[in-house]
Amino acid sequence: MKNARRILFIIISFAANVIVFAGAVYYLCTGIERAGRERFNDLNNKLDQVSETVDDFVLYGDFYFLHEYGCMVEDTFDLICYDKETGRYNMDGLADNMLYRTYGNLTGLGSIPTEGLIYNELIMALTMNHFFEIYYNRHEDVTWLYYISKNDFILLYPFVDSSLFSYNKSLLEMDFYSRLTPENNPGRDMIWTSVYEDEAGKGYMVTLSGPVYNEDEFLGVVCADVTKDVLDQLLTCKYACYLVDSENSIIASNQGTTSGKYRNKLSDDRTISAHNSEKISGIEDDSIELAGLNFVYRHAVEGTPWSVVLVVSAFRVFGMAILLTLPAVSISTLLFVSYREAESRKQTEEKLQSVIINDELTGLRNRYFLDSMIDHEITGADRYDRPFSMIIFDLDHFKRVNDTYGHPVGDSVLKQTAELVGKVLRKSDLFIRLGGEEFLILLPDTDMEGARSTAEKVRKVLETRMHPVAGKCTASFGVAERKKNESYESVYKKVDEALYFAKENGRNKVICYNENEYIPRMFMKIEWNEAWNCKEEDIDAQHHDIVFLANRLFNLALEETNREQLLEMAKNLLKHIRLHFEYEEEILQKIGFPLYEEHKASHSEMLDKAVHLLDQYEKNEINIFKLLPYIAHNMILLHTVEEDMKYFPYIKAANKANEQ
Numbered sequence: 001m002k003n004a005r006r007i008l009f010i011i012i013s014f015a016a017n018v019i020v021f022a023g024a025v026y027y028l029c030t031g032i033e034r035a036g037r038e039r040f041n042d043l044n045n046k047l048d049q050v051s052e053t054v055d056d057f058v059l060y061g062d063f064y065f066l067h068e069y070g071c072m073v074e075d076t077f078d079l080i081c082y083d084k085e086t087g088r089y090n091m092d093g094l095a096d097n098m099l100y101r102t103y104g105n106l107t108g109l110g111s112i113p114t115e116g117l118i119y120n121e122l123i124m125a126l127t128m129n130h131f132f133e134i135y136y137n138r139h140e141d142v143t144w145l146y147y148i149s150k151n152d153f154i155l156l157y158p159f160v161d162s163s164l165f166s167y168n169k170s171l172l173e174m175d176f177y178s179r180l181t182p183e184n185n186p187g188r189d190m191i192w193t194s195v196y197e198d199e200a201g202k203g204y205m206v207t208l209s210g211p212v213y214n215e216d217e218f219l220g221v222v223c224a225d226v227t228k229d230v231l232d233q234l235l236t237c238k239y240a241c242y243l244v245d246s247e248n249s250i251i252a253s254n255q256g257t258t259s260g261k262y263r264n265k266l267s268d269d270r271t272i273s274a275h276n277s278e279k280i281s282g283i284e285d286d287s288i289e290l291a292g293l294n295f296v297y298r299h300a301v302e303g304t305p306w307s308v309v310l311v312v313s314a315f316r317v318f319g320m321a322i323l324l325t326l327p328a329v330s331i332s333t334l335l336f337v338s339y340r341e342a343e344s345r346k347q348t349e350e351k352l353q354s355v356i357i358n359d360e361l362t363g364l365r366n367r368y369f370l371d372s373m374i375d376h377e378i379t380g381a382d383r384y385d386r387p388f389s390m391i392i393f394d395l396d397h398f399k400r401v402n403d404t405y406g407h408p409v410g411d412s413v414l415k416q417t418a419e420l421v422g423k424v425l426r427k428s429d430l431f432i433r434l435g436g437e438e439f440l441i442l443l444p445d446t447d448m449e450g451a452r453s454t455a456e457k458v459r460k461v462l463e464t465r466m467h468p469v470a471g472k473c474t475a476s477f478g479v480a481e482r483k484k485n486e487s488y489e490s491v492y493k494k495v496d497e498a499l500y501f502a503k504e505n506g507r508n509k510v511i512c513y514n515e516n517e518y519i520p521r522m523f524m525k526i527e528w529n530e531a532w533n534c535k536e537e538d539i540d541a542q543h544h545d546i547v548f549l550a551n552r553l554f555n556l557a558l559e560e561t562n563r564e565q566l567l568e569m570a571k572n573l574l575k576h577i578r579l580h581f582e583y584e585e586e587i588l589q590k591i592g593f594p595l596y597e598e599h600k601a602s603h604s605e606m607l608d609k610a611v612h613l614l615d616q617y618e619k620n621e622i623n624i625f626k627l628l629p630y631i632a633h634n635m636i637l638l639h640t641v642e643e644d645m646k647y648f649p650y651i652k653a654a655n656k657a658n659e660q
Contacts, residue, residue: 013332020328024321029295032317033288035237036297036310043234043243043308044301046141047208050224051303053135053142054190054210057128057222061212064124076103076126082112089153090162100159103129104146107166108153118151121219125155128222132157141230143202147212148177149220156200165200176207180221185211192304195228195251204228206251228252240311242266243301248281251306272311280309290314359433361411362418370432370440374488377430377442382484389451391441392495393458393477396507398437401470409469417473420461425454448481448512455479455510463508474508501625526551526632532640534648535655536587542580543640549573550632557624566624567617570631574610577635581607584644591654593647602643606635 082089090107094100113119132145146156154167175193190210205227231252235241243251248266279291288297297310357369381388402410430442455477478499482491494513502511581603613627
């Protein structure tokens with residue numbers, strides 16, 4: 001019955017949380033839609049203004065020729081100057097009359113037309129100058145207003161000196177002109193271009209162009225340019241926002257640019273695959289859908305081939321939804337925990353009453369207390385991502401104190417140790433007697449350096465405080481910092497390893513565990529592998545002897561045999577290795593091993609290194625565990641497996657030849 005109630009409670013809580021989560025996702029998607037519509041409205045308003053401007057000038061051109069105003073003489077016509085050297089004409093003289101502030105520059109190829117349709121068209125363009133200034137000032141987001149004629153001239157506003165920009169025939173190949181010719185645009189529509197780089201130096205931009213006709217004769221185009229930067233600013237919002245064309249090429253975005261370039265395709269965004277990019281094109285207008293790993297909102301911009309696209313990572317939406325769901329989850333969890341606590345409180349209180357958590361001699365917490373709370377401490381460290389370190393220290397030669405002065409004095413030393421160390425530690429630190437002369441300190445919110453500093457303070461306190469009977473009592477310390485999600489047993493093993501090396505290196509010192517410096521305390525025995533037999537009887541026998549001597553030396557080192565005996569055995573092992581190398585080199589030279597010189601050089605290099613380490617050990621500069629790994633790993637294992645096995649085929653070939 002009790003379990004049934006718990007299961008029912010869990011099911012109801014889960015269903016409620018799912019509903020809250022779904023509501024949160026809907027709320028966030030609604031916010032994305034709202035942001036997309038705001039960007040669409042801003043962009044649509046701006047582009048409508050540009051469209052109205054170009055449309056007005058197209059109508060003006062049609063009106064001009066329809067009412068036969070070709071006889072009009074523009075008062076600025078006389079400012080057009082012809083340059084015989086270049087065969088071009090321009091209105092650079094406007095700068096001298098200060099008229100450049102209100103007029104654009106007209107530049108063209110060939111001589112200045114003085115009659116006929118081309119002359120009338122040129123006069124029409126000059127009359128547009130009066131209106132370019134008005135429209136340009138009214139629409140501050142327009143960068144250029146200009147008229148390009150098929151008769152090789154351009155009127156560009158604002159004024160730019162012809163030395164900086166002038167008409168050239170390549171303009172007729174640009175999209176803003178070529179796409180509006182009668183063969184490409186029979187419907188005489190206004191057309192927006194894709195993004196291109198402005199030849200007049202204003203950066204990347206798009207252009208809206210409208211064709212100008214004299215009845216059925218195409219004359220040229222009226223254009224208004226808008227820079228990509230302006231479009232980028234109109235897309236500013238807290239989500240990734242793009243303006244894309246029908247092929248999902250990016251026109252503008254709020255994602256910034258790199259080295260003056262822009263992304264070519266929506267799929268260039270690392271969060272959007274090519275497949276999902278195609279899927280975005282099929283999203284219903286003014287709606288949001290899940291495309292791959294993103295929520296995508298799409299809204300077509302009226303009068304353009306473009307769409308506003310907002311892209312929001314599904315992980316972001318779901319993550320925010322989870323955050324919004326957390327209060328409901330917290331409440332249901334709290335209710336469940338309260339229910340469980342009410343059930344277990346009585347059992348817990350009964351257990352606590354029967355637990356003895358203090359060490360009777362020193363008053364410190366004991367090992368049972370450690371076992372009962374260590375999981376809680378470790379879980380808290382992981383939950384809040386806080387450092388957690390451990391110290392184990394052991395009183396040096398404590399057995400000698402008991403043997404010399406008796407156990408009462410030994411107990412007194414333990415009490416004094418507990419008292420002295422307790423004064424050094426923080427209130428948050430946990431000081432525990434593990435048993436005998438061994439103590440453990442847990443250091444929450446403390447990294448390796450902090451733990452080392454604490455251990456050093458404790459060591460100095462113990463070293464400087466004399467016991468009235470036993471005298472000076474020192475201790476050896478092992479220190480390690482726990483990694484996230486690392487078990488207590490693993491940390492304890494590392495601290496115990498460091499403590500072992502502190503004792504092995506002379507005691508009364510602090511050793512911090514470092515995975516790159518320490519070898520395991522129980523060094524693995526070298527097991528002979530039959531694949532190491534090369535079928536040369538003497539070489540195989542020597543290999544066997546070397547492995548046997550190495551294993552014997554390892555065992556004695558771990559049993560803490562005296563240095564003199566270990567030194568003698570290490571010298572004997574190196575002597576066997578040297579003799580083996582000499583014999584092996586003799587055999588390899590005899591059978592013509594092609595890598596003989598390299599093999600011999602490796603022998604020499606390894607012997608030099610081993611002799612150097614042996615000399616350091618003899619001078620007591622290093623311990624035996626700095627020498628042994630080199631002999632075992634480099635000289636025996638690696639050399640046998642990686643180097644010696646290279647000559648095995650040559651030995652076998654020589655044996656086969658001798659048999660024949």
